Amino acid sequence: MAKIKIGLFGFGVVGQGIYEVVRKSKNANAEIVKICVRSLDKPRTIDRSYFTDSADEILDNPEINLIVEVIDDARAAYDIVKRALLKGIPVVSGNKTMLAHHLPELIDIQKRLHVALLYDASSCGSIPVIRNLEEYYDNDLLLEVKGILNGSSNYILSRVFDHSDTYAHALAQAQALGFAESDPSFDIEGYDSLFKLVIITVHALGTYVAPERIFTYGISTIHESDIRYAREKGVKIKLVAQVVKVSEEHFTMFVMPEFVTPDKYIYSVDDEYNGVVIRGECYDRQFMFGKGAGSLPTASSILSDIMARLHDYRYEYKKQNYVQRPDYTTDITLKVYVRYTTTDIHRILHFRKIREQYTSEESNYVIGDIALSELLAKREQLTGEDLFLANIPIFFLNRDH
Incomplete structure (x- = not known):
């Protein structure tokens, strides 16, 4: 089972939680390779070599096989998620504002390119609704x-x-x-x-x-x-x-x-x-x-989606095919x-x-x-x-x- 190499966008409250749960999870078979943040000058609680302020440094990294996006800027999140999906990189997102406005387009990209976008964490925190x-x-x-x-x-x-x-x-x-x-x-x-x-x-x-x-x-x-x-x-x-x-x-x-x-x-x-x-x-x-x-709680839901990708899970949107x-x-x-x-x-x-x-x-x-x-x-x-x-x-x- 291939190891999941994560490019993480955002290191606020939720991003730091994700870092902790990924680090502590024994079965995730995942590691965070790089973290993209808005400012490199802000004091950090982990090694500064993890951080970059360039989205391209993550999206163009062939080692990274999963993008996790937890930033609070809906426009920037849309740009990151769309670019990743078009490159064939699966994404886990927690940005409900971005998803609620762009889901039809993002679902279409998923179907055309057979790439996964998971977002259980966008709705109800720790509840897998x-x-x-x-x-x-x-x-x-x-x-x-x-x-x-x-x-x-x-x-x-x-x-x-x-x-x-x-x-x-x-x-x-x-x-x-x-x-x-x-x-x-x-x-x-x-x-x-x-x-x-x-x-x-x-x-x-x-x-x-x-x-x-x-x-x-x-x-x-x-x-x-x-x-x-x-x-x-x-x-x-x-x-x-x-x-x-x-x-x-x-x-x-x-x-x-x-x-x-x-x-x-x-x-x-x-x-x-x-x-x-x-x-x-x-x-x-x-x-x-x-x-x-x-x-x-939100980070645990993100981890659940990361684990789902470990088993190649994706939403199939079956109900959209109903007559x-x-x-x-x-x-x-x-x-x-x-x-x-x-x-x-x-x-x-x-x-x-x-x-x-x-x-x-x-x-x-x-x-x-x-x-x-x-x-x-x-x-x-x-x-x-x-x-x-x-x-x-x-x-x-x-x-x-």
Whole structure:
């Protein structure tokens, strides 16, 4: 079995974790040959001879037979991954932003050149959700993939609901622990979850949906009144991503805060953990749980992909070859909670049915039925600091008893 010689791009928190797990793994039969970084002047914890600031030094090295890419620049990651694949070098990537925007092109290159791109680490940290969906779940029987896909936002909401922290203090704690960046918007606005959902859907149903076509709403404007309302109802608020089959011919997908009841698996997914529920026609629900943030959990997932390459594994994208694949639709009705103060929400949104309304000096809210297409069309008008939206689940309620 040929030894894997790795060219590593990126040596931040995750890159350093990869170096450690590869070094410690007795069965990986792999070694890191060279590491490409942005700056050679930065102090390093390992021998400086490992490092280069030239991508060509790695991509043109005939000794290197696997590229591992864990940089945070999506454009640079795309350039590296595409160049490597076109050279016939297999790649392991953890960059969900890059993958979510370029998967169709990268899948085409893989198929034409018979080269592998693996990216289990791009979705849900240590949980092997991609490979499981790829290998074990037929899209005819698959009804839903739903869960908490972002460890940072989940840590914040866990501190709020389980420890009575304020949102601001919980966010500061997440940043101090390295779960959230100094600019946390990628996580708390839902984009991290969105990009993971795009990737998951390719492997769940065999269909790619561009990120801009998917309604996404985060937790940055959550207010004490929303938290109080949830507590009064005996629920928690979680940032949830989901892809749902709504008929034999159609599926939908979105990312939103959700009121989660105690009988749901994801209710007890706390701190930086992720949890994914896979629902099927014949097997009801299956639940996957694991750490979704941090250096070593992500590095362990990268190692799993490295080990898979040791056995010549690649995704086959079988579901893309199915004659009948469901089409994406936003022509569905959701039940939502909308809290607001000064924004004229009734002028912006046209509810199909209003189920409950409340008005006070501090804030107002409305609960009603609304088309997902309406939310998507009006999303630029739903960015006010005085607004907060949350989904109230309606799918598969009759199956959860």
